[in-house]
Amino acid sequence: MTCRIERRAGRLLAAVCFAVAMATVPAAAQEELRIGFIAPMTGPFAQVGKDMSDGLNMYMEAANSTFAGTKIKIIVEDSQAKPDTAVTKAKKLILEDHVQMFIGGVLASEGYALAPVSTAEKTVYVSSIAAADDLTQRQLANYPYFIRTGWTSSQPHQPLGQWACDQGYKKIIAVAADYAFGYEVVGGFQKVFEDCGGKIVQKIWPPLGTKDFGPYIPTFKSDADAVFSLMVGPMPLQFPKQVRASGWTKPIIGGGTSYDESVLPFMGDEVIGDVSALQYSAALQTPKNEAFVKTYRAKYGKVPSYFSESNYTTAMMIDEVMKQTKGAWPGPEAFIAKMAALKVDAPRGPVSFDDMRNPVQDIYIKKVEKTKMFGYDKDELWNVVIKTYPAVSQFWTYGKDAFLKQPVYSRDFPPCKYCE
Amino acid sequence: MSMARDRVKILIVIVVLAAVALVVPHATSFIILLATRALAFSILVMSLDLLLGFTGLASLGQAAYLGVGAYLTAILAARYQVGLGYDFWLVVALGMFGAAALAALFGLLATRATGVYFLMITLALGQCVWGLAYRWNSLTGGDNGINLQHRPKFGIDLANPVTFFYVVFGFFAVSLLVLYTIMRSPFGRSLVGIREREPRMKILGYNTWLHKYLAFIIAGAFGGLSGVLWAHTAGIVSPENVVLTTSVDALLMAVLGGAGTLVGGVIGAGVVLFIREYLSTLVHWWQYVLGGVYVLVILYLPGGLMSIPERIRQWRTAPTKSVAGENLAATPH
Secondary structure (H helix, E strand, C coil), rough: CHHHHHHHHHHHHHHHHHHHHHCCCCCCCCCCCCCEEEEECCCCHHHHHHHHHHHHHHHHCCCCCCCCCEEEEEEECCCCCCCCHHHHHHHHHHCCCCCCEEEEECCCHHHHHHHHHHHHHHHEEEECCCCCCCHCCCCHHHHHCCCEECCCCCCHHHHHHHHHHHHHEEEEEEEEEECCHHHHHHHHHHHHHHHHCCCCEECCCCCCCCCCCCHHHHHHHCCCCEEECCCCHHHHHHHHHHHCCCCCCCCCEEEEHHCCCHHHHHHCCHHCCCCCECCCCCCCCCCCHHHHHHHHHHHHHCCCCHHHHHHHHHHHHHHHHHHHCCCCCEEEEEEHHHCCCCCCEEEEEHHHHHHCEEEEEEEEEEEEEEEEECCCCCEEEEEEEEEEEEEEECCCCCCCHHHHHHCCCCCCCCCCCCCC | CHHHHHHHHHHHHHHHHHHHHHHHHHHCHHHHHHHHHHHHHHHHHHHHHHHHHHCCCCCCCCCCHHHHHHHHHHHHHHCCCCCCCCCCHHHHHHHHHHHHCCCCCCCCHHCCCCCCHHHHHHHHHHHHHHHHHHHHHHHHHHHHHHEECCCCEEEECCCCCCHHHHHHHHHHHHHHHHEEEEHHHHHHHHHHHHCCHHHHHHHHCCCCCHHHHHHHHHHHHHHHHHHHHHHEEEEEEEHHCCCCCHHHHHHHHHHHHCCCHHHHHHHHHHHHHHHHHHHHHHHHCCCHHHHHHHHHHHHHHHCCCCHHHHHHHHHCCCCCHHHHHHHHHCCCC
16 A cells, blocks of 8 residues: 555656656747747637637748748647636746737637736737727727737628628527627627618527527517527537527528637538628638638648638738848837738738728628538538628728717617617 | 644744745746735635635635625726725725625525535525626626726835735735634634534534634635735636636635645645646646646545645554654654
8 A cells, every 4th residue: 555655656756757847948049039829728718729729830830930030939828718817828928938929818808808918018919819899999098019910899790780681681689698799799780780770679698608598599589580699619509500400490690600610510501501700711712711721621630710810810910020120029019010000911811900900801791501612522511702891890881980989889789779 | 742733833834934935036927926826816715714624614605705805806996996005905804894794694594504505505606696797797897807907006016026925925824824813712613513513512502503604704704805815916807706616626725735724725726726827838738637636635635735744644653653653752743
């Protein structure tokens, strides 16, 4: 018995020694650019985190980890999709690793938690995924070292509201995850849809992470023309399946994350015909995207999602800035200014920035179809682009000043005038 | 003999704490940050240990009190600019009082039950607080939480990580002292009596319900203190701080360190936070390490990490009893 414990203790000791040995990292050289990358590597958002880091790694490998002659060091940290942990990891990156900038954050709450860190530590924060509207809207003045390369939650869904109205839908039910991202997505959709003459007749807010929609589906109003859904994480896999199984035959449309390529390959044929909107689709038929999808798929065995594309493009943008400065780090203020002035041709299409440091980009209305793409020989589900709204800004057609006068989209704004 | 051994133990704790206070400020800023986090959180773990280790009540809702303290701090600071100067002390008092008041309310319901029923009632009540934090958007910011832009400044500037570390360390040391004194008092002794055999305590004429109720309120107050410090340590307060897993974390840390030892709480918090927040920056299989530590401790050290010295003593004495007996007599134990 005692011997066994002793042996176990020995093994434990060996493991600890091993961990300590792994910890000893060589000191960083001066000329390299150090970039922190914060994404969930564990927990329910781990799949998304993998897509994000794969996208980034793909660009880094192609560039041989060198931008304009400067060696780039990427330091990956696991945020566990918790704002608290994201902040701790950002501080670690800044204090221990002395990074010049950090990229990442998935949830809106992570974005709101990380932006103040960038201000306090005077370090650039590039949000490639976290989409909280106000970071580049009403609160931007607080965050001088912040820039976004992804999107705002409402950005693609304002055009989708217009599209739904143009299809002749009059009454729509909104079912969305009960948190800020859900409110902003539904808010953008509802505002434009109702300004165009449509009516949101019901809003249902299942908690984040709901996997059984059984209690909600029977309450759907039968006179509605369509359902608008916003699902995240593991939720999208269940929702369309259960709605169709309940006998609902009318259209289902969705926010970007309800059908994006991080979940689409795992979905069944019941989602064929569903429509969603986003700034990227893997089925986008441009030579640039075709090459991107093929390389990515060959490398990582999976079709890229917007999570992959956004981080790939972020790396590309940093590369562009470094080319302008001939490989020298220009300091945080100048870096932000140079990046905000960029115009790049990304896999998602042309991207530039508005004066509030949010991308202006094409928004794609996409329909799920089972088809063959890019010469792959199997019938698969793809987000086929059926309409493109070119150069959409976060303010849609309202104009910056008018848009910023209204409150941020929330549970209560726009109010549900037509709900009973 | 027992008194002498206690004195040695206290001496060891003081020496170790003094060493921590002296060594940590010379470490890297990230280590200082982690140590501050561990100390702030360990006050919550110690408050839970009061219930779990001394009174025998396993609570799964302790994060609620951390939440009260943290949200109170964040809302006062972000909305009313209160608590950023000398009124920080007012916020500390308010945080403790607010959490104690909530505990007084919840305790009326929870202390009626024991065992698994107590566990479930505290879980449900804790989730009520989480639900409020998550859904009351206008007050709590919902899922996004509340950012604290600045730490208090009163003569000393808490924005300085080393200063802040010492402040949290001070709060931790005082909490440890107060909780230890309570546990050594007749009141604390009767709590242990209730843990061991409640009916007997009743027969002896003790109002066991009142004892448990008071312990519940005291635990709540220290949970609130932990929350006030946590809000300033993390700089963000979100429903993540009040969610069930935070309560479970506190419970696991208490068990890992050793329930009924108080200082076990800080060891548990330190080990778990070190693995989760430091080891995770080095290796991506940190979760296996964390799981392994839990399993090994539960299997081989049911008394927690604090029982290691006891185990070593047993292990050394057991095989050669006669010789060890002589040795023991020779040592001052």
